[in-house]
Amino acid sequence: MTFKELGQIALVIAALLLAGPLAAQDVAYTERRTFVFGESPENVTERAEVEVRYLSPRSTGWREFGAFEQYFGPIQGLRAELNGSRLRGDAIQKIRPESADVFLSSGTYHQISLPEAPKPGDVMAYSYRRTYLSAAYVPILRVPSIDRLAEYVIDVEHPSTVQVEFRIEAPRGEVPHEISTTARGTRLTFRDLKPLDDLPLFAHNGVHAFVMLDVRKGPLALTPTAPDEFAAWYATLTQHPVPATILPVAKGMESQSDSATVASFHDYVRRSIRYIADERDAGAFVPRAPDLVMERSYGDCKDRAFLISALAKSLGLQVDPVLISTEPEPEFEDVHLTLYNHVICSFEHDDGTRTYFDPTNPYLSFGDLPESDIDGLALRMGPDGAERLFVESPSTDPTLDLRLSVDLDAPEASGAELTVRGTLLEMVRAIEARSTETDARNALSAVAGDLLTKIRLSGLEFVSESPRSREYRSRADLSQFVIASPTKRYLPLTPFRAIDPDVTERREDALQIRTADRPNVRLRLDVSGAWQPDSTDTTFGDARGPVWFEARAEPLAEGSVVEYSFGQRTKRFNGEDRAAYLSLADAYLGARRDVITFRSPSDE
Template identity: 25%
Template sequence: MNSMFRVSVLILLMCMYSLGFTQDIHIKSKSEHIQILKDSSFTNQITIHFPYSDEPRLYPIFYDTELEKVSDIQLFEIKGRRLKKITLKKIKEEQVNLDYITSQKVKSVFIPAETEVQLIYKVSCRELMYFSSLPLFSYNQIDTLNYEIDVPNEFVLSHNTIHKDLITSHSIDSIHSEHGYQWKVKVSPMKVEPDPLQFFGIYKNMKVPLMRVLVMPKSYENQSTKYMNDWYFKNVLPQKGLNTAVRQKLDELTYNVSDSLEVVSIIYDYVRTNFKYVAIEIGMGAFIPTHSNTVFSNKEGDCKDLSNFLSEALRYKGIHCDLALAATFDHISDCDFPSLSSANHVICVAYINDEKLLLDPTDPIHVQGTPVQSLQDRTILIVNAEGGDFYKVERFKPEENKIKYQLNLKINPTNDLIEGTVQIDYTGVSGNYLRRIQDYEDQKDFATFSNTFFEEILGNQKLSNLVISDVPKELDFKSDISINGKTFSDGMNRYLFIDFLPRLIDSESRETLIEGTYLNNTFNKIVTAKIKLNEAIDLFEPIAYNYEEEGMLLRLTISAISNLEIECYYDFSLNHIFVEEENVDPINKILNSFKTIINEPIVLKKLKD
């Protein structure tokens, strides 16, 4: 998430608090009756039952002005089994005015106090593909949530539910009649903490139950992937093509270059360097790109705009390309089911020598030819003229992402300070956590951040004279280090504490990780700390610790190189990207074991004269 996006979210959150949209409203029941119409539009009549409350409430209706129309808003007082119509107070309507939301409005309906109330309203939408999900969760307390979906015989409905295990009560039935099918879904929805983005269907870093749906013409029955592909392919087609000015620029960039990989590299870097990323749009604008010529003229766009332009630019230079719908690591679901709710990202796929090259022009530090970091282990839907296909993105192997710490230290004989140097080398994507900060910080601020960051990793010891070296595929740091209070002598023995050794996971300062933590990438971390002593010691047998769990390995040794030097070494390999239910306990077991080891003092016997 870039800094502009963070600021926009904060502004949105403040606006919603001021309007009362984040209040916790108790809802007795909510029903949505969705009717699919033969012209490929649909309507949704929503009925909400508010129980008695001492306080008035403000209920928000968010809708997309480009695709949806809200009508027939009615309020009723519930008296037993009778409904008595209530005169609506003036409905306040406001534009959601933020950089990354371009077509959203909100209607605020006043719900009176001291009575049971029923709110009914209708939402009409002209684009059937916009009906892509049924949330089985809520940011309000809802006792019962009901969905009814009427699908005429000309259409069929396909569905897939994620995280069903989080629902206490859930049922799906379908009834066939001469006119079509009626689907009924009843659920006791999971309550989640409100987040402003949820009001717009943006579910970041959430693990909640959601039914993904796709309604398609009968002719596509059992071909849901092909329907999704064909729909997107058809909608993107008018946004393609390059004018003379664009072609001239591309010819200039690749003059006298014939190697396809080099052409890809030149144009990919040109787009990432010269085009501004403008965050997110809502509705169809989140998926259908701006015309490639307009993107070039404005030198800006979001993921779909930049990926579409990149694919057109490469295609013009003779390189076969497709667009792909994708779900990044923080999306609610994987893109393994054909529905707009399955994806939150668009990338470009180029083909060189029958190999797929994944290209994400919104990722300024992605290395061409490697997996896109945010899509590791995720599925993408490659959209093409042949009907499309799903493709699983590989993850990086731990050995591809090395982290090396080399500490060369000595004990000062006058004050028992441990002093020396530390060299830190990141290869692969192991340093991407820092590269992303480096990408939007100036050199001085990044150096300050890095110094503080590594001091914390190294047990809050003092670093000075930090030097940063950034070369292709490597990010290196070198610094002087002063370690205080970690060694002392009692005349017979020297005691050494090694809790200044770098923690196992650089990017996580917590000693115990919680489920849902994103670890960025797999990695292999090797730490070597050589410590020259200020007095001779007896040699001792190496002390070794070995821990192995599924996807993790830790080997740690403490040994005497000579009577005047010891070495502390560990090799840690982590093959997980997320902390999940299956691995949270093993990960924390290794973290805690490591902490216990380095907190114990090493007792070094002095060499007798």
């Protein structure tokens, strides 16, 4: 399982699983997980038992179930029954993951399909066993929101010398549960939980709680959940000696500064090491030796990140591998292998600042990050210890920077200059690599049209490019953007589709708000002619905060200028940042009908 590719597969599997429970209504769902620990981390076993009792006709569409296995925890003895009768063998299929890239994996999805629709009163049940290579691979468990969850039990059988704690992350607030001691160990029980309504702009719909096992024998962590414990365990899997063949390659890329040298490593890897994931068995989590990656000229995200680390180390530089999630994950204070699906790099400059960079991304230069990495839950592993963090955006420059030349008497014949950066630049380059330049320009026009209110761009022409930006010019039609009357012209005060109106439904709770993206856009209108604007200076939010908007209009000696800017630093909003986002959303959405007024010189 590559951290990146298997993360995508996990999402597909999760979608299959969620499609059942979230679609099902009026069922009684019971799940029990029993783990057996000894006094060492090796050979932990698990037994999983699931029962679904159908209670109404509308619940009977749920007909598919399943479980995913990897090399470290193969599934054994999978058995499925309907009303006590075992299902035929052809009701269970083994599905291997597929990828658009070359991707080989020993992982298998076991899919159980009922041969015909069940009836109210029927009971579907299945069970299986696993033996894990190490307790570190014991998964985070998900307590689903189903109508209704009759019981969810986690039994941990262990010797009296072993201590067990349940780390519970409940995204919607505390969930009733009971922790008890049994004759064989420790038990966590959730019982009779009613389904939760989905919330807009919320990352964890469909779940009551996530549970991580913290199992220890005195000072020994059987499950390495503290950051330093996890990093030390992972190092036992990933440490390779720096081979002698690395040094001459690194020397050949050495530059005038440490930062420039690391940037050259980044460019070498992203351009010369093809992305191919061969993730059979231990290759799921263990990077290959750096000299082997160079020899083969291919590898996945972790192979690339650890190769750069080795190149740097050969010259006495420190580049830290960073495990990261490109999708929202439960925000435990502890760490776990399955919280991460990707690996990037971190370099500390002489002034103490850090650059996070992603050598897997072929379209962005050193110092930029793909949007999927921004706000990713991450674990940096360095000689100073392990640091848990969320990766911030390296830049607040607008992703779409648009400058228009406008005559308010002929707005349909305007001209535009565009600068694209960050995620839009990545999109353009990616489409060009897969398709054509024309397709990339059409996609850019469509994205700009979706973000801008009633401004249409056409006929994009390439002007110039730098490693971190690209410039175009185009025609622009503002005939729907400019509202005309005999003596006045009006422009919208809030011209960006940057706030999801559904966020207004989130005023009553205090839970995290998470947006799908971060609209960072600037729009400047150079207005020619005699029309003069009412001076406007509107600000929502604070440019030093998590989100802000500014609109300004002023007359000049010749013509006038109107500038708009929307900025968003993060996709995660908690506490004061959440209050700031909601405050801006109220102001911004409330100003949708407000305008900037231009007056005729003859208008008294």
